[in-house]
Amino acid sequence: MSRDTRASSPGTAGPDIGLVFSLAPLALLVLSPAWRITRASARFLAEWRVSADDCISHELLSFVERHLHPTRPAHLTNLITCIDDALSTRAPRTSRPINTHYGVSWKARVVPVFDRDELLSIVLEWQEGPLDYSDLDPTEPGLTNDDAFRILVQAVKDYAIFLLDTKGRVATWNAGAELLKRYTREEILGKHFSLFYSKEEVDVGKPEMELELCLRDGRVEDEGWRYRKDGSRFWANVIITAVYRDGEHVGFGKVTRDLTERKSTESRLIAAYEESEKLKSDFLANMSHELRTPMHGMLSACTLLLDTQLSPRQRDMVSIMEESGQVLLQVINDILDYSKLSSGSFSIHSDVVGITSIVTSVVRSVQPSLPPEVHFELFLSPDLPRSVRGDPLRYRQILQNVVGNAAKFTDKGAIRVRASVDNEDDDTCTILTEVTDTGIGIPNSSVASLFSPFVQCDATTTKNYKGTGLGLSIAKSLAELMGGRIGYRPNPDRHGSIFWFTARFDKIKNLSDIRDWTRLGAARDASSNPAKKQDTTPSSPGGSVDIDEMLKELRIVSPVKSMLLVEDNLINQKVMLGMLRSMGFNNVALASNGADAVRMVRGKPAAYDMVLMDISMPIMDGKQATREIRDAGILVPIVAMTAYALKGDQERCLEHGMNDYIAKPVDKKRLIRVLGKWLLRMTDYRKTFDERMAELRHRPDALCQPTPSIEAENPLESFSANPVSSATLHADGDLDRGWEDDQA
Amino acid sequence: MVRRFTGYLAYRDPDERDPGNEMPEFGDRVDKDIFEQILEMDENDPDREFSKSLIFGFFKQAAETFGKIETALKEKNLHELSRLGHFLKGSSATLGFTKIKDSCQVIQEYGNRHDESAGDVPDVEVCLQKISAALAKAKVDTEELEILMNEYFQ
Known part of the structure; x- marks a missing residue:
């Protein structure tokens, strides 16, 4: 101035x-x-x-x-x-x-x-x-640092911020702490902070542990329930920081936030999600069940209808209904499987598993649907156990799916199925099953999503190959349920795929185990599946009507059918001959041992419509004879006549290439059923694959446009094709899916 | 006499049966249902040539087989014994001759060195003894049945 x-x-x-x-x-x-x-x-x-x-x-x-x-x-x-x-x-x-x-x-x-x-x-x-x-002018009102922070901490209401001394006693208290924990400043100062913890946590020394950890690491963060003065609890996020002054430990800073609202929101979200998942699965399971019941009704009605006298055109249409029904049922079953697997309510049964018989029977069921350019190769490792304990149905389901895929996507070349022991210990045995094909293969981009539900390789294959896209996803879950895995790799030799899966089975230690399980299984089958039993005792009035109808149909076709009866026992030969003649089969050739039968069939590969084959015969038994006939590439239906009552023995007949079996002494009703099935319901084995396909392709046209030429044809030739696979499925009781069990 | 061919197939009320064709009473020697199937194959033939030839063919076959079983017993050829047991079991089962079939089953099983409940029988002599006993029983049953059948087919 x-x-x-x-x-x-x-x-x-x-x-x-x-x-x-x-x-x-x-x-x-x-x-x-x-x-x-x-x-x-x-x-x-x-x-x-x-x-x-x-x-x-x-x-x-x-x-x-x-x-x-x-x-x-x-x-x-x-x-x-x-x-x-x-x-x-x-x-x-x-x-x-x-x-x-x-x-x-x-x-x-x-x-x-x-x-x-x-x-x-x-x-x-x-x-x-x-x-x-x-x-600043000293007279100007203002804040020192200390004042500012003190006010800040005191005023904060959303956080409990306070200091503990080195022993964990409360040294300061802010408004937030008072609001959150409901203790007044006067009440709490000097009290130990373990007051805020549950008794259980205090008992295990959690508060002290937190302080120790805090001293070691500098800070501790924790989420958990804390308790207010009134005993109510809140979900807290707690941060404890060790506080030092001039290098000397003076206490702990503690910041507590109330996350109860967030926690409950989280729980509500999780609960809502779980609930919706469960509802979805329940819904799928219920819907599938509701769908399956009428489906079964419809299919049974179709089967009954097929057993009646129908014109060839009517038979065609009913066959389409039946076939479409089967496909639809498979889709529904897939969805049910999937929903059960994803909801965790899928159960694995324990029964005796014959790996070799399942593998051969699956191969056999798929074989007839293959074009002649595709060969099936089956490798069963010699060290495969004869029987193990596990779930035969689920093992078969995986294999059926993988082999079915291979068949679906392979036009020429070979499908190789190989089963071997992957590893074993004293009690269990892991079986590796590999299916190699020379089909279209899997594009690299699709490999990652192969086993995801509802995914098919690409849009173009979806159009060509029907299916839900659930199969592999189900197979994966099933393999995992059986303690195994499933995987894919490209076929290293040629274009194509290798799918493999493992499944763990329990070893069977002694024979009595098997007997126990078989008995248990039999008891379960009998109690849970009365329908099956009914099938084997067709003497009820309803059943005999079908038999009568079938017999009538048989008598129409029997004069033009040529049969081969292979039986060494003269008495049995005569009885069978008598039964066949009584149905009008006049053209029955006889062989008294397997070698003669093979010679006769190979001499005239297309001569016989069906072979009835005894099993134990001198010179060459029925199994060997069947193998030789099959090796010659002749697909004539072969029905075993076996005196063995054991289920496994009958399965073994199918393994040897037979299509069906009938127990001895031969019951005429059963004989009529078997003859009807193979002479009336199946496509003639002499037709080539192309002819069968053509037949299938033309059927939709037949629906909209009557083609009188079909009527004029030999009615037997136009009988539509049930895929042979489904027939084999029925021939083998084990193949029934056992849904009733699942529902329980 | 013309009868409904399908009669035996359908469920049939016993009262509907023609009393003149009443099944002979063979007791537990013969499975009625199976034997009925045989008889019905020539029910239109008053002489029953077909079933008669079957039944008496069986007795001939049984006699031959029993002879072979005796030979095999002397040779202690268990394998052959099992085969023969199985063979005759087949035809006796087909005709419904239950008792004979059961004895043949025993012969077959012990020929395989198994007892009736499929347990192993290590002692060959035990097997041979059991087979001899079963053979004796089968022979008696066959003779008795043959007499009854002779009466029936007179």
Whole structure:
């Protein structure tokens, strides 16, 4: 101030005072007593980025207001107060910083200039920078750091923030803590913080453990239930930090948040998700069940209808209904399997498993659907156990799926099925089953999603190959349920795929185990599946009507059918001959041992419509004879006549290439059923694959457009094809899917 | 006399039966259902040539087989004994001659060195003894049945 007055005194030699003012490296404004800007230094103009015209003669306050950013009236008020203060005390004052719109904040040092009591002028020196506390007037109200933090912590209501001493006793308490834990400051100070934990956690020493961990690691974070004064609990997120002063441990800082709301939201979300998953699975399971019941009704009706006298065209249509029904049923079964697997309600049964018999029977069931250009190769490792304990149905289901896929996607080449022991220990045995084909293979891009549900390789294959896309996903889950895995790799030799899966089985230690299980299984079958039993005792009035109808049909075709009866026992030969003749089969050739039979069939490969084959015969038994006939590529239906009552023995007949079996002594009703099945219901084995396909392809046309030529044909030739696979399925009781068991 | 061919197939009320064709009473020697199937094959033939030839063919076959079994017993040829037992079991079962069939089953099983419940029988002599006993029983049963059948087919 004295500098200013000296500089303004006239008569002193030196530079022009106006020039000095202008060039001084200070951002100065000179105001009139009415606070109007009278002069601004060059530095001010530059730093405020204004021209002289912008400010000279302008009101200070309105000028500053224009430059405020953001517009904070408080800042302006502060400046006013500051100037007023300076004027009243006649001493310089510094204002708080003012933010300008060009991003710089300024504070003004207000220097009033008096000539005695008269205010001459007010000089404002603008200084850049934030407020410096040291510059603050000691009388100005403000906060020290400590005060600020104390207030902050005390005021926070959403967090309990407090300090513990080194022993874990509560040393401070904030509003948040009081609100959250419901203890008042007076109540809690000095108490141990384990008060907030459950009794169980205190008993296992959790609070102390947390402090120990905290000392070791510097901090501990935990989520869990904490308890309020009133005993109610809340889900807390707790952070404990070790607090040091000058390197000395003085206690712990504890911050607790109430996450009860979030936790319950989470639980609600999870519950809602689980509930919806369960509802979905239940829905699928229920729907599938509801769908299957009428489906079965429809299919049974179709079967009954097929047993009646029908015109060839009617038979065609019923066959289509039946076949489509079977496909639909398979789809429904797949979905049911899938929903059961995904809901975890799928159970694995324990029964005796004959790996070799299952593998051969699956291969045999698929074989007839293959074009002649595809060969089946079957490798059964010699070390395969004869019988193991596990779920035969599920093993078969996986294999059927994988082999079925191979057959579906292979037009020529070979399908190789190989079963071997992957590894074994004293009690269990893991079987590796590999299916190699030379089919279309799997594009690399699809390999990753092969076993995902509802995914088929690509859109083009979906169109060509029907299916739900659930098969492999189900197979995967089944393999996993059986302690195994499933996988794919490309066929290294040729184009095609290798699918493999493993399944773990229990070893059977002694014979009595088998007997027990078989008995159990038999008891279960008998109790759970009365329908099956009914089938074997067709003497009920309803059953005999079907037999009568079938016999009538048989008698129509029997005169043109040529049969071969292979039986060594003359008496049995005569009885069979008598039975066949009574049905009108006059063309029955006889062989008294397997070797003769093979010679006769191979001599005239297309001569016989059916072979009835005894099993134990001198020179060559029925099994060997069947194998030789099959080796010659002749697919004539061969029905075993066996005196063996054991189920396994009958299965073995199928393994040897026979299509069906009939128990001895031959019951005529059963004979009629078997003859009917193979002579009336199956496509003639002499037809080539192409002919069968053509037959299948033409059938939809036959539906919309009557083709009288079919009527004129030999009715037997136009009898539609049930795929042979389904027939084999029925021949082998084991193949029934046992759904009733699943439902239980 | 013309009878419904399918009569035996359908469920048939016993009262509907023609009393003149009543099944002879063979007791537990013969499985009635199976034997009925045989008889019905020539039910239109008053002389029953077909079934007669079958039945008496069987007795001839049985006599021959019993002879072979005796020879095999002397030779202690268990394998052959089993085969012969199985052979005669087949025809006796086909005709429904239950008792004979059961004895043949015993011969077959012990020929395989198994007892009646499929347990192993290591002692060959035990097997031969059992087979001899079963053979004796089968012979008696066959003779008795032959007499009854002679009466029936007179």
